[in-house]
Amino acid sequence: MKHCLVVDDSSVIRKVARRILEGFDLKISEAENGQSALALCKQAMPDGILLDWNMPVMDGYEFLVELRSLPGGDAPKVVFCTTENDVSYITRALRAGADEYVMKPFDKDIIGSKFAEVGLL
Amino acid sequence: MTPADLSFLARFLKERSGLIIGEDKRYLVDSRLGPVARKAGIASIGELIGKLMRGGDTALAQSVVEAMTTNESFFFRDGTPFTQFTDVVLPQLIAARAIQRKIRIWCAACSTGQEPYSLAMLLEQKAALLAGWTVEIVATDLASDVLERARNGLFTQFEVQRGLPVRMLVEHFTQEGDQWRISPKLRNRVQFRTLNLLRDFSPMGAFDVVFCRNVLIYFDEATKGDVVRRIAKQMPADGYLVLGAAETVMGATAPVRSHPNHRGLFMRTDAPAPAAARPALGTGAAHGATLATPPATSLQSKIAAFRR
Numbered sequence: 001m002k003h004c005l006v007v008d009d010s011s012v013i014r015k016v017a018r019r020i021l022e023g024f025d026l027k028i029s030e031a032e033n034g035q036s037a038l039a040l041c042k043q044a045m046p047d048g049i050l051l052d053w054n055m056p057v058m059d060g061y062e063f064l065v066e067l068r069s070l071p072g073g074d075a076p077k078v079v080f081c082t083t084e085n086d087v088s089y090i091t092r093a094l095r096a097g098a099d100e101y102v103m104k105p106f107d108k109d110i111i112g113s114k115f116a117e118v119g120l121l
Numbered sequence: 122m123t124p125a126d127l128s129f130l131a132r133f134l135k136e137r138s139g140l141i142i143g144e145d146k147r148y149l150v151d152s153r154l155g156p157v158a159r160k161a162g163i164a165s166i167g168e169l170i171g172k173l174m175r176g177g178d179t180a181l182a183q184s185v186v187e188a189m190t191t192n193e194s195f196f197f198r199d200g201t202p203f204t205q206f207t208d209v210v211l212p213q214l215i216a217a218r219a220i221q222r223k224i225r226i227w228c229a230a231c232s233t234g235q236e237p238y239s240l241a242m243l244l245e246q247k248a249a250l251l252a253g254w255t256v257e258i259v260a261t262d263l264a265s266d267v268l269e270r271a272r273n274g275l276f277t278q279f280e281v282q283r284g285l286p287v288r289m290l291v292e293h294f295t296q297e298g299d300q301w302r303i304s305p306k307l308r309n310r311v312q313f314r315t316l317n318l319l320r321d322f323s324p325m326g327a328f329d330v331v332f333c334r335n336v337l338i339y340f341d342e343a344t345k346g347d348v349v350r351r352i353a354k355q356m357p358a359d360g361y362l363v364l365g366a367a368e369t370v371m372g373a374t375a376p377v378r379s380h381p382n383h384r385g386l387f388m389r390t391d392a393p394a395p396a397a398a399r400p401a402l403g404t405g406a407a408h409g410a411t412l413a414t415p416p417a418t419s420l421q422s423k424i425a426a427f428r429r
Contacts, residue, residue: 085278087296090287101287103278110282116200117286 234271
Protein backbone atom coordinates (compact mmCIF):
# COMPACT_ATOMS: atom_id res chain seq x y z
CA MET A 1 0.00 0.00 0.00
CA LYS A 2 1.41 3.39 -0.99
CA HIS A 3 1.86 6.02 1.69
CA CYS A 4 0.66 9.60 1.21
CA LEU A 5 1.32 12.55 3.50
CA VAL A 6 -1.39 15.21 3.58
CA VAL A 7 0.00 18.61 4.58
CA ASP A 8 -2.57 21.33 5.30
CA ASP A 9 -3.22 23.63 8.24
CA SER A 10 -6.97 23.09 7.91
CA SER A 11 -8.12 20.02 9.78
CA VAL A 12 -11.26 19.98 7.61
CA ILE A 13 -9.25 19.82 4.39
CA ARG A 14 -7.02 17.12 5.87
CA LYS A 15 -10.08 15.11 6.82
CA VAL A 16 -11.67 15.46 3.36
CA ALA A 17 -8.39 14.63 1.63
CA ARG A 18 -7.85 11.63 3.90
CA ARG A 19 -11.30 10.29 3.11
CA ILE A 20 -10.74 10.65 -0.66
CA LEU A 21 -7.23 9.17 -0.63
CA GLU A 22 -8.11 6.27 1.65
CA GLY A 23 -10.82 5.50 -0.90
CA PHE A 24 -7.97 5.02 -3.39
CA ASP A 25 -6.30 2.51 -1.05
CA LEU A 26 -3.55 4.83 0.10
CA LYS A 27 -2.17 4.87 3.64
CA ILE A 28 -2.42 8.41 5.00
CA SER A 29 -0.36 10.50 7.45
CA GLU A 30 -1.08 14.12 8.25
CA ALA A 31 0.93 17.23 9.06
CA GLU A 32 -0.36 20.74 9.77
CA ASN A 33 2.58 22.70 8.37
CA GLY A 34 5.75 22.33 6.34
CA GLN A 35 8.03 21.95 9.33
CA SER A 36 6.09 19.01 10.81
CA ALA A 37 5.90 17.48 7.34
CA LEU A 38 9.66 17.79 6.91
CA ALA A 39 10.24 16.02 10.24
CA LEU A 40 7.99 13.15 9.11
CA CYS A 41 9.76 12.91 5.76
CA LYS A 42 13.16 12.69 7.48
CA GLN A 43 11.86 9.67 9.41
CA ALA A 44 10.35 7.95 6.37
CA MET A 45 9.83 9.31 2.89
CA PRO A 46 6.23 8.90 1.76
CA ASP A 47 5.37 7.90 -1.82
CA GLY A 48 3.24 10.97 -2.31
CA ILE A 49 2.53 14.32 -0.70
CA LEU A 50 -0.63 16.40 -1.06
CA LEU A 51 0.61 19.86 -0.18
CA ASP A 52 -1.10 23.13 0.72
CA TRP A 53 0.72 26.37 -0.09
CA ASN A 54 -0.25 28.84 2.63
CA MET A 55 0.46 27.50 6.11
CA PRO A 56 1.91 28.97 9.31
CA VAL A 57 5.45 28.12 10.49
CA MET A 58 6.63 26.82 7.10
CA ASP A 59 4.62 27.15 3.90
CA GLY A 60 4.30 24.54 1.20
CA TYR A 61 6.77 26.15 -1.19
CA GLU A 62 9.52 26.37 1.43
CA PHE A 63 8.80 22.78 2.42
CA LEU A 64 9.10 21.59 -1.18
CA VAL A 65 12.46 23.33 -1.69
CA GLU A 66 13.77 21.81 1.58
CA LEU A 67 12.36 18.38 0.72
CA ARG A 68 14.01 18.23 -2.69
CA SER A 69 17.39 19.00 -1.12
CA LEU A 70 17.15 16.08 1.33
CA PRO A 71 18.73 12.69 0.58
CA GLY A 72 15.93 10.73 -1.08
CA GLY A 73 13.82 13.88 -1.17
CA ASP A 74 13.44 13.71 -4.92
CA ALA A 75 11.45 10.49 -4.65
CA PRO A 76 8.03 11.53 -3.31
CA LYS A 77 5.52 12.71 -5.88
CA VAL A 78 4.34 16.12 -4.75
CA VAL A 79 0.89 17.36 -5.68
CA PHE A 80 0.18 20.92 -4.61
CA CYS A 81 -3.39 21.52 -3.46
CA THR A 82 -4.01 25.19 -2.90
CA THR A 83 -6.23 28.21 -3.40
CA GLU A 84 -3.28 29.90 -5.13
CA ASN A 85 -4.55 29.41 -8.67
CA ASP A 86 -2.56 32.04 -10.54
CA VAL A 87 -0.38 30.62 -13.28
CA SER A 88 2.68 32.31 -11.73
CA TYR A 89 2.27 30.13 -8.62
CA ILE A 90 1.84 27.01 -10.73
CA THR A 91 5.00 27.77 -12.70
CA ARG A 92 6.94 28.48 -9.50
CA ALA A 93 5.77 25.21 -7.95
CA LEU A 94 6.76 23.18 -11.03
CA ARG A 95 10.18 24.79 -11.11
CA ALA A 96 10.68 23.90 -7.44
CA GLY A 97 9.95 20.27 -8.20
CA ALA A 98 6.19 19.82 -7.84
CA ASP A 99 4.81 17.01 -9.98
CA GLU A 100 1.18 18.13 -10.19
CA TYR A 101 -1.03 20.97 -9.06
CA VAL A 102 -4.62 21.03 -7.80
CA MET A 103 -6.47 24.33 -7.61
CA LYS A 104 -9.00 24.32 -4.77
CA PRO A 105 -11.85 23.61 -4.60
CA PHE A 106 -11.25 19.99 -5.54
CA ASP A 107 -13.26 16.80 -5.67
CA LYS A 108 -12.54 13.09 -5.83
CA ASP A 109 -12.29 13.08 -9.64
CA ILE A 110 -9.67 15.82 -9.70
CA ILE A 111 -7.56 14.25 -6.94
CA GLY A 112 -7.87 10.84 -8.61
CA SER A 113 -6.91 12.26 -11.99
CA LYS A 114 -3.83 14.05 -10.61
CA PHE A 115 -2.67 11.12 -8.50
CA ALA A 116 -3.04 8.79 -11.46
CA GLU A 117 -1.00 11.14 -13.61
CA VAL A 118 1.95 11.05 -11.23
CA GLY A 119 1.73 7.27 -10.88
CA LEU A 120 0.34 7.08 -7.35
CA LEU A 121 -2.78 5.21 -8.46
CA MET B 122 -45.96 14.23 -18.42
CA THR B 123 -48.27 11.47 -19.61
CA PRO B 124 -47.13 8.12 -21.05
CA ALA B 125 -48.25 9.45 -24.45
CA ASP B 126 -46.01 12.52 -23.97
CA LEU B 127 -43.03 10.33 -23.14
CA SER B 128 -43.75 8.07 -26.07
CA PHE B 129 -43.90 11.06 -28.44
CA LEU B 130 -40.67 12.46 -26.99
CA ALA B 131 -38.93 9.09 -27.45
CA ARG B 132 -39.94 9.00 -31.14
CA PHE B 133 -39.00 12.66 -31.60
CA LEU B 134 -35.51 12.16 -30.12
CA LYS B 135 -34.84 8.97 -32.04
CA GLU B 136 -35.80 10.67 -35.29
CA ARG B 137 -33.76 13.79 -34.63
CA SER B 138 -30.66 12.41 -32.94
CA GLY B 139 -30.85 8.63 -32.77
CA LEU B 140 -31.06 8.88 -28.99
CA ILE B 141 -33.03 6.07 -27.39
CA ILE B 142 -34.95 6.80 -24.20
CA GLY B 143 -37.24 4.42 -22.36
CA GLU B 144 -39.75 4.70 -19.53
CA ASP B 145 -36.84 4.33 -17.08
CA LYS B 146 -35.42 7.65 -18.29
CA ARG B 147 -38.41 9.68 -17.09
CA TYR B 148 -36.24 11.22 -14.35
CA LEU B 149 -33.71 12.31 -16.99
CA VAL B 150 -36.43 13.96 -19.07
CA ASP B 151 -37.66 15.83 -15.99
CA SER B 152 -34.21 17.04 -14.99
CA ARG B 153 -33.04 17.97 -18.51
CA LEU B 154 -36.21 19.52 -19.93
CA GLY B 155 -37.28 21.43 -16.84
CA PRO B 156 -34.71 24.18 -17.47
CA VAL B 157 -35.60 24.27 -21.21
CA ALA B 158 -39.27 24.81 -20.37
CA ARG B 159 -38.47 27.52 -17.81
CA LYS B 160 -36.17 29.33 -20.25
CA ALA B 161 -38.89 29.28 -22.92
CA GLY B 162 -41.51 30.50 -20.45
CA ILE B 163 -43.47 27.26 -20.68
CA ALA B 164 -45.27 26.15 -17.52
CA SER B 165 -44.64 22.40 -17.64
CA ILE B 166 -42.80 19.66 -19.50
CA GLY B 167 -46.15 18.30 -20.66
CA GLU B 168 -46.92 21.66 -22.23
CA LEU B 169 -43.46 21.79 -23.80
CA ILE B 170 -44.00 18.37 -25.40
CA GLY B 171 -47.39 19.56 -26.62
CA LYS B 172 -45.63 22.41 -28.36
CA LEU B 173 -43.20 19.97 -29.99
CA MET B 174 -46.18 17.90 -31.18
CA ARG B 175 -47.73 20.93 -32.85
CA GLY B 176 -44.37 21.61 -34.56
CA GLY B 177 -43.12 24.81 -36.11
CA ASP B 178 -40.74 25.92 -33.36
CA THR B 179 -37.38 24.68 -34.68
CA ALA B 180 -35.36 26.53 -32.04
CA LEU B 181 -37.32 24.82 -29.27
CA ALA B 182 -36.95 21.45 -30.96
CA GLN B 183 -33.19 21.94 -31.20
CA SER B 184 -33.00 23.02 -27.54
CA VAL B 185 -34.81 19.84 -26.50
CA VAL B 186 -32.47 17.62 -28.51
CA GLU B 187 -29.42 19.42 -27.16
CA ALA B 188 -30.65 19.22 -23.57
CA MET B 189 -31.30 15.50 -23.82
CA THR B 190 -27.94 14.56 -25.32
CA THR B 191 -25.13 13.90 -22.90
CA ASN B 192 -22.22 16.26 -23.26
CA GLU B 193 -19.86 15.19 -20.54
CA SER B 194 -16.29 15.38 -21.70
CA PHE B 195 -12.86 15.88 -20.28
CA PHE B 196 -9.30 16.10 -21.49
CA PHE B 197 -7.60 12.78 -22.31
CA ARG B 198 -10.74 10.96 -21.23
CA ASP B 199 -10.01 7.30 -20.46
CA GLY B 200 -6.30 7.73 -21.25
CA THR B 201 -5.90 4.60 -23.35
CA PRO B 202 -7.29 5.88 -26.69
CA PHE B 203 -4.74 8.68 -26.62
CA THR B 204 -1.86 6.32 -25.83
CA GLN B 205 -3.06 4.14 -28.70
CA PHE B 206 -3.19 7.20 -30.94
CA THR B 207 0.43 8.19 -30.28
CA ASP B 208 1.89 4.69 -29.97
CA VAL B 209 -0.06 2.67 -32.54
CA VAL B 210 -2.16 4.77 -34.91
CA LEU B 211 0.15 7.69 -35.58
CA PRO B 212 3.33 5.65 -36.29
CA GLN B 213 1.31 3.39 -38.60
CA LEU B 214 -0.15 6.33 -40.50
CA ILE B 215 3.17 8.16 -40.70
CA ALA B 216 4.64 5.08 -42.33
CA ALA B 217 1.69 4.56 -44.66
CA ARG B 218 1.29 8.21 -45.70
CA ALA B 219 4.96 9.02 -46.18
CA ILE B 220 4.29 10.19 -49.74
CA GLN B 221 1.03 12.12 -49.26
CA ARG B 222 2.17 13.50 -45.87
CA LYS B 223 -1.42 14.16 -44.95
CA ILE B 224 -3.56 12.75 -42.15
CA ARG B 225 -7.21 13.57 -41.50
CA ILE B 226 -8.79 12.97 -38.08
CA TRP B 227 -12.48 13.22 -37.24
CA CYS B 228 -13.88 13.57 -33.73
CA ALA B 229 -17.47 12.60 -34.44
CA ALA B 230 -19.06 13.76 -31.18
CA CYS B 231 -16.67 16.33 -29.81
CA SER B 232 -18.97 17.97 -27.26
CA THR B 233 -17.16 20.96 -25.70
CA GLY B 234 -13.92 20.20 -27.51
CA GLN B 235 -11.75 18.41 -24.98
CA GLU B 236 -11.18 15.39 -27.24
CA PRO B 237 -9.98 17.24 -30.37
CA TYR B 238 -7.90 19.64 -28.26
CA SER B 239 -6.29 16.67 -26.47
CA LEU B 240 -5.34 15.28 -29.88
CA ALA B 241 -4.05 18.69 -30.96
CA MET B 242 -1.81 18.78 -27.87
CA LEU B 243 -0.43 15.33 -28.65
CA LEU B 244 0.23 16.34 -32.25
CA GLU B 245 2.01 19.44 -31.01
CA GLN B 246 4.32 17.18 -29.01
CA LYS B 247 5.06 15.29 -32.20
CA ALA B 248 5.66 18.48 -34.19
CA ALA B 249 9.22 17.53 -35.13
CA LEU B 250 8.08 14.16 -36.41
CA LEU B 251 5.27 15.77 -38.38
CA ALA B 252 7.23 18.68 -39.85
CA GLY B 253 6.01 19.20 -43.42
CA TRP B 254 2.83 17.20 -42.83
CA THR B 255 -0.74 18.39 -42.98
CA VAL B 256 -2.76 17.01 -40.10
CA GLU B 257 -6.40 18.05 -40.10
CA ILE B 258 -8.69 17.63 -37.11
CA VAL B 259 -12.38 17.98 -37.90
CA ALA B 260 -14.60 17.98 -34.81
CA THR B 261 -18.37 17.68 -35.08
CA ASP B 262 -21.31 17.57 -32.74
CA LEU B 263 -25.06 17.63 -32.99
CA ALA B 264 -25.45 20.35 -30.37
CA SER B 265 -24.67 23.88 -31.51
CA ASP B 266 -24.40 25.26 -27.97
CA VAL B 267 -21.61 22.90 -26.96
CA LEU B 268 -19.86 23.51 -30.29
CA GLU B 269 -19.91 27.21 -29.57
CA ARG B 270 -18.17 26.52 -26.27
CA ALA B 271 -15.67 24.29 -28.07
CA ARG B 272 -14.92 27.00 -30.60
CA ASN B 273 -14.35 29.52 -27.83
CA GLY B 274 -11.83 27.17 -26.25
CA LEU B 275 -12.52 28.61 -22.80
CA PHE B 276 -12.64 26.10 -19.97
CA THR B 277 -13.43 26.32 -16.27
CA GLN B 278 -10.88 25.61 -13.58
CA PHE B 279 -12.76 22.40 -12.87
CA GLU B 280 -12.60 21.27 -16.51
CA VAL B 281 -8.88 21.86 -16.93
CA GLN B 282 -8.14 19.77 -13.86
CA ARG B 283 -9.87 16.63 -15.07
CA GLY B 284 -7.36 14.62 -17.08
CA LEU B 285 -5.13 17.46 -18.21
CA PRO B 286 -1.57 17.32 -16.82
CA VAL B 287 -0.64 20.65 -15.27
CA ARG B 288 2.41 21.05 -17.51
CA MET B 289 0.13 20.89 -20.54
CA LEU B 290 -2.17 23.43 -18.93
CA VAL B 291 0.69 25.87 -18.45
CA GLU B 292 2.07 25.22 -21.93
CA HIS B 293 -1.12 25.41 -23.97
CA PHE B 294 -3.55 27.62 -22.05
CA THR B 295 -3.76 31.24 -20.96
CA GLN B 296 -5.44 32.15 -17.72
CA GLU B 297 -8.43 34.52 -18.00
CA GLY B 298 -9.69 35.14 -14.48
CA ASP B 299 -10.99 31.83 -13.19
CA GLN B 300 -10.99 30.31 -16.65
CA TRP B 301 -8.39 29.01 -19.05
CA ARG B 302 -8.29 29.57 -22.81
CA ILE B 303 -6.63 27.17 -25.25
CA SER B 304 -3.83 28.74 -27.30
CA PRO B 305 -4.79 30.19 -30.69
CA LYS B 306 -2.33 27.77 -32.30
CA LEU B 307 -4.19 24.72 -30.99
CA ARG B 308 -7.55 26.36 -31.49
CA ASN B 309 -6.74 26.88 -35.16
CA ARG B 310 -5.74 23.25 -35.58
CA VAL B 311 -9.34 22.14 -35.08
CA GLN B 312 -12.25 22.78 -37.47
CA PHE B 313 -15.59 22.62 -35.65
CA ARG B 314 -18.79 21.82 -37.55
CA THR B 315 -22.38 21.02 -36.60
CA LEU B 316 -23.27 17.52 -37.74
CA ASN B 317 -26.02 15.03 -37.05
CA LEU B 318 -24.62 11.51 -37.41
CA LEU B 319 -28.01 10.33 -38.67
CA ARG B 320 -27.62 12.52 -41.76
CA ASP B 321 -25.32 12.01 -44.74
CA PHE B 322 -21.76 12.95 -43.82
CA SER B 323 -20.05 11.65 -46.96
CA PRO B 324 -19.34 15.21 -48.24
CA MET B 325 -16.81 15.60 -45.44
CA GLY B 326 -14.51 13.24 -47.32
CA ALA B 327 -12.25 10.45 -46.07
CA PHE B 328 -10.70 10.28 -42.61
CA ASP B 329 -7.70 8.22 -41.55
CA VAL B 330 -8.81 8.15 -37.92
CA VAL B 331 -12.34 8.52 -36.58
CA PHE B 332 -12.99 9.01 -32.87
CA CYS B 333 -16.60 8.13 -32.16
CA ARG B 334 -16.54 7.41 -28.46
CA ASN B 335 -19.50 6.99 -26.14
CA VAL B 336 -22.04 7.95 -28.78
CA LEU B 337 -23.19 4.64 -30.22
CA ILE B 338 -24.34 3.50 -26.77
CA TYR B 339 -27.27 5.89 -27.09
CA PHE B 340 -28.43 4.37 -30.40
CA ASP B 341 -30.46 1.25 -31.07
CA GLU B 342 -28.74 -1.63 -32.93
CA ALA B 343 -30.05 -0.67 -36.36
CA THR B 344 -28.96 2.98 -36.03
CA LYS B 345 -25.62 1.94 -34.58
CA GLY B 346 -25.03 -0.45 -37.47
CA ASP B 347 -25.95 2.20 -40.02
CA VAL B 348 -23.67 4.84 -38.48
CA VAL B 349 -20.71 2.45 -38.19
CA ARG B 350 -21.18 1.28 -41.80
CA ARG B 351 -21.23 4.85 -43.06
CA ILE B 352 -18.20 5.81 -40.95
CA ALA B 353 -16.29 2.79 -42.29
CA LYS B 354 -17.08 4.00 -45.84
CA GLN B 355 -15.32 7.29 -45.01
CA MET B 356 -12.19 5.45 -43.87
CA PRO B 357 -9.43 4.13 -46.12
CA ALA B 358 -8.74 0.40 -45.77
CA ASP B 359 -5.93 1.07 -43.29
CA GLY B 360 -7.84 3.68 -41.28
CA TYR B 361 -8.82 3.41 -37.63
CA LEU B 362 -12.09 3.79 -35.78
CA VAL B 363 -11.83 4.55 -32.07
CA LEU B 364 -14.83 3.64 -29.94
CA GLY B 365 -15.39 3.93 -26.19
CA ALA B 366 -13.80 1.20 -24.08
CA ALA B 367 -17.19 -0.23 -23.16
CA GLU B 368 -18.56 -0.07 -26.70
CA THR B 369 -18.87 -3.03 -29.02
CA VAL B 370 -20.03 -3.34 -32.58
CA MET B 371 -21.66 -6.73 -32.14
CA GLY B 372 -24.48 -7.01 -34.60
CA ALA B 373 -22.88 -4.29 -36.64
CA THR B 374 -19.56 -5.96 -37.14
CA ALA B 375 -19.62 -6.33 -40.90
CA PRO B 376 -17.72 -3.16 -41.77
CA VAL B 377 -15.19 -3.12 -38.90
CA ARG B 378 -13.37 -5.53 -36.62
CA SER B 379 -11.58 -4.87 -33.38
CA HIS B 380 -7.81 -4.56 -33.38
CA PRO B 381 -6.38 -7.83 -32.05
CA ASN B 382 -4.13 -6.11 -29.52
CA HIS B 383 -5.86 -2.86 -28.67
CA ARG B 384 -9.29 -2.73 -27.08
CA GLY B 385 -11.41 0.13 -28.35
CA LEU B 386 -9.50 0.36 -31.63
CA PHE B 387 -11.28 -0.91 -34.76
CA MET B 388 -10.25 -1.36 -38.35
CA ARG B 389 -12.19 -2.08 -41.52
CA THR B 390 -12.80 -5.77 -42.04
CA ASP B 391 -10.94 -5.56 -45.34
CA ALA B 392 -7.96 -3.84 -43.70
CA PRO B 393 -4.56 -5.47 -43.98
CA ALA B 394 -3.61 -7.41 -40.83
CA PRO B 395 -1.78 -5.21 -38.32
CA ALA B 396 1.91 -5.32 -39.12
CA ALA B 397 4.44 -6.83 -36.75
CA ALA B 398 6.90 -4.47 -35.15
CA ARG B 399 9.09 -2.90 -37.79
CA PRO B 400 10.60 0.53 -38.31
CA ALA B 401 8.31 3.13 -39.80
CA LEU B 402 9.11 4.34 -43.27
CA GLY B 403 10.27 7.75 -44.45
CA THR B 404 10.60 10.55 -41.97
CA GLY B 405 9.08 8.45 -39.23
CA ALA B 406 12.07 6.12 -39.20
CA ALA B 407 14.39 9.08 -39.10
CA HIS B 408 12.71 10.25 -35.95
CA GLY B 409 12.51 6.84 -34.38
CA ALA B 410 8.81 6.18 -34.89
CA THR B 411 8.10 2.47 -34.82
CA LEU B 412 5.14 0.21 -35.07
CA ALA B 413 6.03 -1.62 -31.91
CA THR B 414 3.05 -2.72 -29.86
CA PRO B 415 3.21 -0.80 -26.59
CA PRO B 416 2.86 -2.47 -23.22
CA ALA B 417 -0.51 -2.58 -21.49
CA THR B 418 -1.93 0.90 -21.60
CA SER B 419 -2.76 2.90 -18.52
CA LEU B 420 -2.85 6.46 -17.34
CA GLN B 421 0.77 6.05 -16.34
CA SER B 422 1.80 5.00 -19.81
CA LYS B 423 -0.20 7.90 -21.18
CA ILE B 424 1.91 10.23 -19.09
CA ALA B 425 5.06 8.46 -20.23
CA ALA B 426 3.92 9.00 -23.80
CA PHE B 427 3.36 12.70 -23.14
CA ARG B 428 6.86 13.09 -21.83
CA ARG B 429 8.62 11.33 -24.66
